[in-house]
Amino acid sequence: MLYIFCPHCGLRSQNEFAYGGDATVKRPELNKEISDKDWDNFVYLRKSPRGKHLELWHHISGCRQWIKVERDTSTHEIFKTYKADELTE
């Protein structure tokens, strides 16, 4: 079970969190033309890298904040965590 540092609450066990997927995806802006292909990429296509990955976690049984977690998907090492609005390196 992972031990995740929530920037708002401190170290907390994984079972307090819900996984939220790839944190690098950016939603297309509202009211802007977008091609079928670009939209499909946004809705369906996700990278699943082996190694370092920036992901979203929702501290659902805690402060209810969405946070970004930089994690190695093969070793589970967590390098850094960020608040939702914090700039990632």
Add this chain to the structure above:
Amino acid sequence: MSQDFRLDKIGMVNRNKKISFTFNGKKYFGYEGDTIASALIANGVHLVGRSFKYHRPRGFFGVGVDEPYAILQLERNNERDPNIRATEQEIFEGLEVKSVNCWPSVNFDIGAINNFLKMFFPAGFYYKTFMWPPSFWYKIYEPFIRMAAGFGEASIKHDKERYEHKYEYCDLLITGSGPSGLASAYAAAKNGARVILAEDKPRYGGSLLTSDVNIGNQTGIEWSEKIITELKSMSNVIVKNRSQVFGYYDHNMLVMSERISDHLPKTQKYLPKQRLWYIRAKEVLISSGSIERPLVFGNNDTPGVMLSSAAKEYMKVYGVLVGKKPLIFTNNDSGYETAIEFKKNGVNPLILDTRKEPSSDIISEAKNLGIEIKFSYVVVAAKGYKKVKSADIAKISDNKKDLSNIENIECDCICVSGFWTPSIHLASQSGNKSEFNEKIDAFIPKKSKQKENTIGSANGKFTLEETINEAFEKGYEVSNKITENNNKVSIPTVVEKKSTEHDKFWCVPLPKGKSYKRFLDFQNDVAVTDIELALREGFRSIEHVKRYTTLGMATDQGKTSNLNGLQLVSDIENKVVPQVGHTTFRPPYTPVSIGAIVGREVGKHSKPTRKSPMHEWHEKNNAIFVDAGVWLRPRYYKQGNETLFEASKREAKNVRKNVGVCDVTTLGKIDVKGPDAAEFLNRVYTNAWLKLPVGKARYGVMLREDGIVMDDGTTTRISENHYHMTTTTAQAANVLSHLEYYLQLVWPELNVNVVSTTEQWAGAAIAGPNSRALLMKLFPNTDVSNEGLPFMGYKEADLFGFPAKIYRISFSGELAYEVNVESDYGNFMWEKIIEVGKEFQIQPYGTEALSTLRIEMGHVAASELDGRTIPHDASLEGLVSKKKDFIGKRSLSRSAFIKPDREKIVGVVPLDKTTSIPEGSYIVKDPKAKLPNPKLGHVSASCWSVEYDNPFSLAIIKDGKNMIGQKLFAMSPLKNKTIPVEIVSSHYVDPEGKRVRA
């Protein structure tokens, strides 16, 4: 029955407490502190089971977790418990155990015929045999395999025992209380670290319990008792026996199962049977010791053949002799310790040492005691079927290839020692890649992956002096890192006998003309020939060999078999063991009860049960409840002998005719506040929200980004910057997470806050033509007329002195209101509604009537919004704004969503107006078409229309809007029904929506 094999003067069992138990229906006696194994051996019983594949007789091989085959089934308080190691389970008064994997009895087992058919059961037997024809699988192969497979049967009854989970955090977790565990725990605890010391056995001390050593001028046992007593008295230390740390997971999370009541006749009050500890440790010291390695020879699985360390422990801990004519077969000095112990207890052993001319303190001691030793000698094969009766022994040549002077000698047990294998399972689970140590012919942990260190014999340190020194050092070093204290305790001096080198010999060659089975893996019946065959058939990777032959699998996880298997593979392949590598050790290290894993989250505790504030009233008024998510909701209120069908019809009819009241507390409620709330709702919902005035509610639909409907509900503007959102009961949590996602990550510039208020409000839906009259009586000071409180209006009012909120919204299609009060007043509100409503013939209605009412109105719910439908499919396209953008809008223009014959919701009425259509039925054109019948769609919800008194269903079918008026068929292969139906509008009752606006 007398215990012929019990020694009088030795052992740690409590001789003052005799305990009786039954094994395979026969009564035996043992003493408090005995395991099933020690008590049975004391009674001369060695045959306890049959082997997995060949059903060969099986006895005891080890003395603890190392035991590969004395696995029994236990009965306790009428509960069955399979997979119990006889060497670990302590006896208690009235214990009942029986053998597994044998029929009709362990003494006469029909399956043993497999032993004589063994040429037909080679490695990969299952893969090779049960292949063709495929049709044989269900009727012949699978039942056969099922009958043959497994150790014991799981209980099919509900387990009434209680299991608990515990979370613990510590500086240092130490796994094993042998010399290294004790020393490191002591050093770390004295340096201020918060320590957990776990021991899987009932007694602390590990190898100190059985070895003849001195530590700091005390015997090993005295020293360990002193250390444990002191550790127990320290407030920063938790010491646990009967506790196995069985798994090492990510981020230094380890899991330990504590067997609290397994050794007791009955679980004590207020105590669980077992407790599962989730331990998050800053550092871990693995001091799990080592397991003696078997030597491989003919029939080495015969009952009576066992590890020499086990024989010694049976004597020293339990006061039990495993035999009276023992043969010790060893390639190192450890066997001598066992021989000396036999001799001290008046039994004359014979030692066969594979080495040519070894010399050491301990060998001299054995010689001086007059023990007979044969050097360069091996056991060729054990003789005897259900118990060792004799052994063929032989002189072995210096190159260890040729046997000579084969003779048969009498013996009743063969104690084998093939040197020691460090237990590196936990280190391996943590991700530590091990390295092969040539000196000890075994793998030891290498570089730490997580915050773990392995110490003592688990780290290949086989002298006590090295172990103690290393453990004190590590305990200090690790604790210093955490606490930054510098309290170092002095390291005691150690006195032990010096050993000499072991012999790398491990497998006795077969004599000419003999084909004895020589077993490597005792639990899974894997013999030398099986591995040879696997390699001949081309399996190379050790992981493939493992799976093909089952070597090192199952509950044993290769504890005794692993290294010998690797030796054999590397011998055949002409490689060295490190090139072959070892298979992955997987948790759990020892079997764990499913109950312990599940803990308290079982039955009704598997999820929380939420009840509305009116729950007690519903109970008192004969409500029959149904699970709605985690909530309990009244399904119907039973009157007399009514069935569900009759009651729901009565309740629904009463809503259409008079007035009904339904508990809607369970609806999700979310407060949306902030200056940008309107803009936010405008982006979340498909319809327009910017112009909703204060005091008005609006129905809204929200989508996922892929265009699929996520949820629907009404949201009311309470004040300028405050909205009250409702969601469906089931989606409440998801919707909140969804809103938080967009507010925190996508549009952080919007100044809006959301919070769940589901539990803050109790809700009652009052529906029916009499509802306004009732409301006028409930709120005499509030104008609830059609003008004062129009459809989709909202008002705050006073309910007999308590603040209430009235929303004029309707799910039933009737004139209806939802009244909310703070949860604490929910029951008061409900009772008042019932009391005042009497004169208007009010009746409470449950979810079944609620469904009937919404289905015949064509209102969609979860069965239509099932994660596959877009607004169009549910006839909600009128709510999709063309002007503004919102979540999921772009997806709605994808080609599949705009094709002209897209599915749409319709109503379905059986032509005979009497046959109900099963939910899930297919709608088809031709019921006789060739299967699979091309379906147009499916029936999503069915009810008995109380308006027209005939069955009515909703269906989502292809090109639904052009199908109205067509005669089709509803087919339910499940219920084997084909019903001719007519497609009608989904708005079956009041299609213009006059009633809600009345």
